Amino acid sequence: MPAKLPATSFVTSSPDIGSCPPPSLPEFALIGRSNVGKSTLLNLLASQKALAKVSATPGRTRLINFFLINNAYFLVDLPGYGFAKAGKKDRSNLESAISGYLLERPSLYNTLVLIDSRLPPQKIDLEFVAWLAEIARPFSLVFTKTDKLNAAPAAKNRADFLAAIAPNEPQVFATSSVKKTGVGELRAFLSSAAKAPAPPPREE
Numbered sequence: 001m002p003a004k005l006p007a008t009s010f011v012t013s014s015p016d017i018g019s020c021p022p023p024s025l026p027e028f029a030l031i032g033r034s035n036v037g038k039s040t041l042l043n044l045l046a047s048q049k050a051l052a053k054v055s056a057t058p059g060r061t062r063l064i065n066f067f068l069i070n071n072a073y074f075l076v077d078l079p080g081y082g083f084a085k086a087g088k089k090d091r092s093n094l095e096s097a098i099s100g101y102l103l104e105r106p107s108l109y110n111t112l113v114l115i116d117s118r119l120p121p122q123k124i125d126l127e128f129v130a131w132l133a134e135i136a137r138p139f140s141l142v143f144t145k146t147d148k149l150n151a152a153p154a155a156k157n158r159a160d161f162l163a164a165i166a167p168n169e170p171q172v173f174a175t176s177s178v179k180k181t182g183v184g185e186l187r188a189f190l191s192s193a194a195k196a197p198a199p200p201p202r203e204e
């Protein structure tokens with residue numbers, strides 16, 4: 001019998017940490033550069049086609065979006081970082097909404113940082129990961145679009161990225177939303193991590 005698809009509902013969009021829903025269940029945030037494949041992966045994780053709109057315009061997602069999965073945890077869709085099209089003011093508003101959420105949210109279990117597997121380590125991704133490590137928030141790496149290149153260069157990009165963020169050793173996933181590889185593994189990680197105790201609160 002095929003595995004039961006997750007029951008998903010869209011809960012809310014919040015412009016900042018102050019208007020997020022009460023922290024009632026474990027949360028897993030997804031973040032990455034615009035166009036990394038975040039909306040597509042989110043739709044697959046939630047098994048719903050049009051849940052997070054696959055955007056044609058980079059940087060169009062402006063809010064923190066909450067999706068409830070199986071009544072067990074939230075997937076939290078954060079705005080993509082590093083898009084050139086947003087104006088300076090917009091960008092700094094967004095950045096403070098994202099950093100406010102990542103710094104302060106008590107129910108944030110893990111942040112999935114999405115990285116384009118085709119590229120060698122990018123400064124903006126490395127800087128973001130270094131910041132997460134600095135604020136001592138748990139994170140994992142998800143290398144996306146693995147169907148677009150051969151295994152050897154993909155493995156090299158991954159290894160180079162991990163070498164660049166040493167001594168941090170986050171859990172690593174590799175996904176293709178086209179071939180649907182790695183998605184089941186990621187889903188299994190989320191549902192098992194959601195059953196674990198919450199990570200300790202951040203120390204000031």
Ligand code: GDP
Pocket residue numbers: 032033034035036037038039040041053054055056058059080144145146147148175176177178179
């Ligand atoms: P977002 O801006 O990070 O939300 O990225 P999207 O999910 O909108 O995807 C950006 C583009 O990459 C779209 O054209 C997707 O169809 C494509 N895309 C997303 N994931 C994959 C993947 O795993 N493989 C391939 N080949 N294309 C993908």
